[in-house]
Amino acid sequence: MSSARSRILDTATRLFYAEGIHTVGVDRVIAEATVAKATFYHHFKSKEDLVLAYLTTEYERQKVLLGGAPGTGVERIEAILAKLAEVSVGPGFRGCPFLNAAAEYADPDHPVRHVVDDYRSWYRDLMRDSLKASDRPNADQKADLLLLVRDGIAVAGGLGDKDAVQAGVRTALAAV
Amino acid sequence: MSSARSRILDTATRLFYAEGIHTVGVDRVIAEATVAKATFYHHFKSKEDLVLAYLTTEYERQKVLLGGAPGTGVERIEAILAKLAEVSVGPGFRGCPFLNAAAEYADPDHPVRHVVDDYRSWYRDLMRDSLKASDRPNADQKADLLLLVRDGIAVAGGLGDKDAVQAGVRTALAAV
C-alpha cells in the first residue's frame, strides 16, 4: 500500500465519518491528504470508488475488532456490547458509518447499500453463532434483536442520547 | 396556505424523504412542483428554509398521528407500535425522516438537528407519560428503551430487514 493511497483513504475516512459523504468533496480530501489530483485519480477511479474503499475498509476493521473480541459465546457478545457502549458515548462518535452511509444512498441496489447489507448480515451471524456456542435457545430471534438494539445504540449515541444507549445495553444484556 | 406553497412543500417532502436532502436540488423541486423559481424564493428564503419546513411539518404530522392514537396508557403505546410495525415494512418506507436528516447534518448545533432533538424528546415524553398513566414502574427507563427500539425499528425497516423489525416490536411490547 503506497503512502499516498493510505493518506487519501485515512483522510477520506476521517472526513466522511465526521461530516458525511455528500458534503465532503474530493477536492477537500485531496487538499487535506496533501496529494495531487492526478495521484488521487491514479489510485481511485472515481469518488464512488473511494467511498466503497472507505466502507469496505471499515467493514474489515470491524471484523478484526469484533471478531477478535475475547470468548466465543455470550461472553463475546458481552464484550462487544461493553465496547459499543463505551465508544458510542465517547467524543467524536457520530453513529454507525454504515447506517449513516445508507441514509445518504437511498437506492437499495447501490453498491454502497450492498456493503451495508453485508455488514449487518455478518453482525447478525456473529450474534447468532455466539448464542449457539453458549447453547442459548431462540438464537435466531435473539440475534435479530441484538442487531436492532445495536442499530438503536449507534443512532442514540450519534445523537448524544446517553440515557437511551444505557437502556439499550441493559436490554441487550438481559436478552443474552 | 397558497396552492403553490403547499405544492412545493409536498414535492419537497416526497423527494427529500425518498432520495435524501443533499441529493435533491431546488431546481428539481421547482420542476416537479411546476412552480416558477421566483415563486419558490418568494415562499422560502433558502433551501435550508425549505428543509426546516419539511421537518417541522413532519413533526406536526407525527404529533397529530401518534398523539391521537387511541387510549392514554400502555394501550396507546401498543397502538403506536402496531402502526410503526406496519408502515416500517411497507412499500416506500425509507426509515425515519428525522434520523435520515440527522445523518446528513453532522453538526449537532445545526437547526435541522434541533428539530430532530425536539422530535425525539417529544416521543420519549409521550412514552413516559403513557407508562405513568398505566402506573407502570420505571417509566423513565422504559421510555428510553422504547425510544431506542423505535430508532432501531425505523433503521431496520428502512433497510428492508423485516426480521429485526419484528424482534424489535416483540421486545417493546414485552417492556410495557
Place this chain on the structure above:
DNA sequence: ACGGTACCAGACAGATCTGTCTACTGTAAG
C-alpha cells in the same frame, strides 16, 4: 380603475463539484 400580490417563464451570476489533462520531478529496477 388601481395597487398589491401571487404566480409563471427563464436568463443569469457565481460558486462548487467531478474528472481530465499537461508538464514536471524523484526514484528504483533492469
Place this chain on the structure above:
DNA sequence: CTTACAGTAGACAGATCTGTCTGGTACCGT
C-alpha cells in the same frame, strides 16, 4: 543509463447547484 512508475502542481472542461433578476400575466380588494 534508461525505462517505468509514483508522485507534485495546477489549469481546464463540463455539469450542477443556489440564489437573483427581469418581465409579464391574472386576480382581488379598495
